[in-house]
Amino acid sequence: MNHISKAIDQLHAVDNEARSDGWLQCLHPLAKLVVTIVYLVVLVSFPKYQVAGVLLMAVYPITLCILGDVSVSLMWRRIWIVLLLVCFVGLFNPFIDHTPLIRIGSFTLTGGMVSFFTLMIKGCLAVMAAYLLMLTATMETLCHALRKIYVPAVLVTVLMLIYRYLIVFLHEVEHMTQAYALRAPGQRGLNIKVWGSMIGQLLLRSIDRAETVYGSMTLRGFQGEFFTERPQRISHIDWLYTYGWIAFFLILRLL
Amino acid sequence: MHMADALVSPVVAGTLYACSGIAAGYALKRIKSEDINHKIPVMGVLGAFVFATQMINFTIPGTGSSGHLTGGMMLSAILGPEAGFLTMIAILLIQCLMFADGGILALGCNIWNMGFYGCFVGGYLVWNLFMRNGFSKAKIMWASIIGCVLSLQLGAFSVTLETLASGITELPFAAFLSFMQPIHLAIGLVEGLITAAVLLFVYQARPTLLCGFGEDKQDKSMKVSTVAGVIGACALVIGGLLSWFASSLPDGLEWSLLKVTGSTELDAEGGLYQWAGEAQEQVAMMPDYGFAEAESLMGTSLAGIIGALLVLVLCVVISLIINRVKHESHQ
Amino acid sequence: MNVLDIDNLSFAYEDLPGGQRKEVLRSLSFRVEEGESVGLIGANGVGKSTLLKLICGLLDIQQGKMVVAGLEVCRRNLKTIRSKVGYVFQDSDSQLFMSTVYEDVAFAPRNYGLKPEEVDEAVMRALSQVGMTERKDRQVYRLSGGEKKLASIATVLAMPVSLMLMDEPTVGLDPKNRRNLIRVVNSLNCAKLVASHDLDFILDTCQRVVLLTYEGTVIAGTAQDILNDQDLLESNGLELPLSKNYLNKIMPQTRPFD
Numbered sequence: 001m002n003h004i005s006k007a008i009d010q011l012h013a014v015d016n017e018a019r020s021d022g023w024l025q026c027l028h029p030l031a032k033l034v035v036t037i038v039y040l041v042v043l044v045s046f047p048k049y050q051v052a053g054v055l056l057m058a059v060y061p062i063t064l065c066i067l068g069d070v071s072v073s074l075m076w077r078r079i080w081i082v083l084l085l086v087c088f089v090g091l092f093n094p095f096i097d098h099t100p101l102i103r104i105g106s107f108t109l110t111g112g113m114v115s116f117f118t119l120m121i122k123g124c125l126a127v128m129a130a131y132l133l134m135l136t137a138t139m140e141t142l143c144h145a146l147r148k149i150y151v152p153a154v155l156v157t158v159l160m161l162i163y164r165y166l167i168v169f170l171h172e173v174e175h176m177t178q179a180y181a182l183r184a185p186g187q188r189g190l191n192i193k194v195w196g197s198m199i200g201q202l203l204l205r206s207i208d209r210a211e212t213v214y215g216s217m218t219l220r221g222f223q224g225e226f227f228t229e230r231p232q233r234i235s236h237i238d239w240l241y242t243y244g245w246i247a248f249f250l251i252l253r254l255l
Numbered sequence: 256m257h258m259a260d261a262l263v264s265p266v267v268a269g270t271l272y273a274c275s276g277i278a279a280g281y282a283l284k285r286i287k288s289e290d291i292n293h294k295i296p297v298m299g300v301l302g303a304f305v306f307a308t309q310m311i312n313f314t315i316p317g318t319g320s321s322g323h324l325t326g327g328m329m330l331s332a333i334l335g336p337e338a339g340f341l342t343m344i345a346i347l348l349i350q351c352l353m354f355a356d357g358g359i360l361a362l363g364c365n366i367w368n369m370g371f372y373g374c375f376v377g378g379y380l381v382w383n384l385f386m387r388n389g390f391s392k393a394k395i396m397w398a399s400i401i402g403c404v405l406s407l408q409l410g411a412f413s414v415t416l417e418t419l420a421s422g423i424t425e426l427p428f429a430a431f432l433s434f435m436q437p438i439h440l441a442i443g444l445v446e447g448l449i450t451a452a453v454l455l456f457v458y459q460a461r462p463t464l465l466c467g468f469g470e471d472k473q474d475k476s477m478k479v480s481t482v483a484g485v486i487g488a489c490a491l492v493i494g495g496l497l498s499w500f501a502s503s504l505p506d507g508l509e510w511s512l513l514k515v516t517g518s519t520e521l522d523a524e525g526g527l528y529q530w531a532g533e534a535q536e537q538v539a540m541m542p543d544y545g546f547a548e549a550e551s552l553m554g555t556s557l558a559g560i561i562g563a564l565l566v567l568v569l570c571v572v573i574s575l576i577i578n579r580v581k582h583e584s585h586q
Numbered sequence: 587m588n589v590l591d592i593d594n595l596s597f598a599y600e601d602l603p604g605g606q607r608k609e610v611l612r613s614l615s616f617r618v619e620e621g622e623s624v625g626l627i628g629a630n631g632v633g634k635s636t637l638l639k640l641i642c643g644l645l646d647i648q649q650g651k652m653v654v655a656g657l658e659v660c661r662r663n664l665k666t667i668r669s670k671v672g673y674v675f676q677d678s679d680s681q682l683f684m685s686t687v688y689e690d691v692a693f694a695p696r697n698y699g700l701k702p703e704e705v706d707e708a709v710m711r712a713l714s715q716v717g718m719t720e721r722k723d724r725q726v727y728r729l730s731g732g733e734k735k736l737a738s739i740a741t742v743l744a745m746p747v748s749l750m751l752m753d754e755p756t757v758g759l760d761p762k763n764r765r766n767l768i769r770v771v772n773s774l775n776c777a778k779l780v781a782s783h784d785l786d787f788i789l790d791t792c793q794r795v796v797l798l799t800y801e802g803t804v805i806a807g808t809a810q811d812i813l814n815d816q817d818l819l820e821s822n823g824l825e826l827p828l829s830k831n832y833l834n835k836i837m838p839q840t841r842p843f844d
Contacts, residue, residue: 142352165304
């Protein structure tokens with residue numbers, strides 16, 4: 001099952017990118033999180049026929065990708081998958097909405113076509129914004145930012161544990177499915193006969209591991225929260241970055 | 256069923272975030288009274304387990320296609336609905352951030368559609384209903400299948416409502432529904448079978464791991480208030496979203512006014528009414544339940560679009576120049 | 587002074603499938619002195635890991651008495667005992683649950699309320715003891731098996747421990763990493779109780795050995811005495827250490843270790 005290896009590689013790649021020494025990576029994670037959220041809110045608030053405004057919103061991700069030397073190749077595959085889903089939802093717009101909007105010579109762009117195009121652009125830009133966040137902030141720094149905005153400690157701790165053990169379990173699942181494939185040639189996935197025993201065994205081993213992790217945490221004084229990264233101060237550049245982009249988004253929206 | 260950001264409006268996203276937030280707050284309150292320090296590592300490790308098993312292809316016999324596991328029902332059956340729900344939130348957050356599976360804004364919707372229905376409807380209502388008088392293989396199987404099917408049907412229904420309420424698609428409600436429900440019925444059946452297979456294995460190997468196993472009947476009884484809460488929450492969200500399709504025809508009061516006065520509104524003249532009206536205009540953040548629509552200077556004209564494209568190209572060029580200068584100065 | 591005092595300890599697993607009960611430890615008594623290194627050996631399933639978990643309070647004592655660093659092992663003393671006892675688990679992935687090496691080693695000091703400067707000092711001291719200072723910012727999933735084991739030891743050394751418990755520390759290590767681990771373990775000043783099937787490792791790191799028998803009792807002695815006694819080892823499901831076995835084979839006439 002090759003897609004598991006690809007998922008592991010993607011995780012490694014995203015993590016590497018987030019730990020590099022670019023200026024974007026050095027910004028405070030809270031600044032990046034806030035800007036991303038505001039960007040998304042403003043982006044999706046554009047009415048369905050507002051092509052110009054939505055196109056201008058592309059300034060943010062494109063500028064950051066270029067100036068931040070962020071790897072765009074990691075995003076493309078994800079963008080395609082999201083675009084497919086968004087396409088399915090908006091596909092019927094051109095056939096239902098015939099409101100004439102823009103005339104180019106004898107050709108009329110209808111409302112349906114415009115709204116479909118706008119939807120696709122929004123889909124693309126939203127994915128880019130989310131990916132930029134992940135490519136420029138490690139999970140630990142993001143969790144620190146989440147705590148700053150009062151996301152409960154329980155959730156953040158669970159999030160960090162899932163992230164830590166995700167690769168361990170992906171490797172286990174990869175080995176398990178490879179071992180299965182070597183003894184069941186020609187089969188694409190797991191046969192129904194082994195659904196229960198294979199996944200059940202993995203579940204029981206997971207619970208045993210969880211108990212050991214709990215023991216390990218307790219022995220080292222665990223009180224219910226992970227005390228994360230050495231706290232990073234918010235600098236003037238972080239404020240400038242945050243307010244600058246938010247002002248830009250709001251101006252675009254209100255124009 | 257992961258919704259992308261482009262498929263929701265800020266209002267719908269905000270509403271579902273609020274609903275999911277309330278459910279998460281309730282779940283947090285409930286598990287804090289239990290052994291939370293012990294639960295956290297189990298939630299974390301099992302969350303990673305569910306995440307990893309979501310990548311496995313389960314071959315569906317006789318069809319040549321494969322199904323996948325979401326895991327909400329399974330997590331609830333092991334951890335309990337509250338801990339299961341919180342774990343699902345964390346899983347969805349990582350999927351959203353690391354794999355762009357589901358948008359950040361749409362996260363509230365995804366948590367509700369997959370987490371809430373999976374854990375509270377499937378994992379609490381259905382599971383407890385079946386197991387209240389003891390466990391058996393048949394009960395585990397049927398609870399898993401019915402729980403998964405029901406939660407996925409509700410989830411798909413909610414996705415339809417949320418997308419339509421956001422004004423994203425022109426597809427009529429019935430048509431959209433006729434796409435979504437049958438597909439998710441099939442998905443729900445497959446997930447139910449996978450969940451049943453796994454839980455049956457656990458029941459045979461270590462039954463005490465299953466939520467509620469070995470407890471007194473009294474302890475297992477479903478509190479009326481909690482059941483009412485879960486059903487009420489579903490009704491509120493679904494009903495609330497449905498209300499976005501409210502008829503433009505006058506309601507009862509307005510109809511009465513129309514018959515009596517010839518208008519659906521009464522004229523309000525005089526100092527107090529005027530002052531109140533002006534104050535409302537100033538204060539109302541969402542007049543008529545939407546963001547204040549600013550008239551666009553560029554509108555949807557061709558000139559506006561070309562102008563936007565030009566600005567974009569200019570920004571790209573400037574950025575590339577800055578980057579080039581930066582690299583050259585480093586060398 | 588004794589760091590560990592076990593007196594008449596018995597333990598049984600209740601509530602096994604089918605309502606069974608399995609007695610694992612039976613009237614165990616032995617001691618570990620300050621700074622001493624003791625090997626804990628025995629066949630699979632005799633209760634080595636169970637004993638280690640009882641010492642640090644992960645399992646409740648059912649019968650008998652245990653005193654660790656002058657404190658009786660009971661619920662009221664658990665927090666203090668756990669600050670003085672370190673446990674290096676067999677599976678390093680279960681021990682290393684933070685994202686980076688630094689964060690993992692800093693976990694205990696932070697939880698015990700040390701200030702950030704003190705945490706930093708404790709972390710760097712622990713990492714330098716195991717030779718991992720250069721890898722402090724590395725993600726845990728990128729570490730090799732040997733590096734994970736050293737990082738696991740560092741997580742325990744971050745707090746000043748009187749007794750270190752090690753459960754199968756050499757599992758999965760290649761020869762080079764194993765030799766490095768021997769060097770690191772021998773350089774530690776705290777008392778150590780090392781549970782392992784790797785009898786050569788026990789020979790290289792421990793002065794005394796405690797053998798857990800199938801009956802749940804102990805036979806204690808010096809490492810040389812116990813690990814030379816082929817009959818004793820074989821009757822308890824073990825064999826001579828490989829080094830001794832090899833030497834016996836190449837020098838069968840003299841059999842210098844009889």
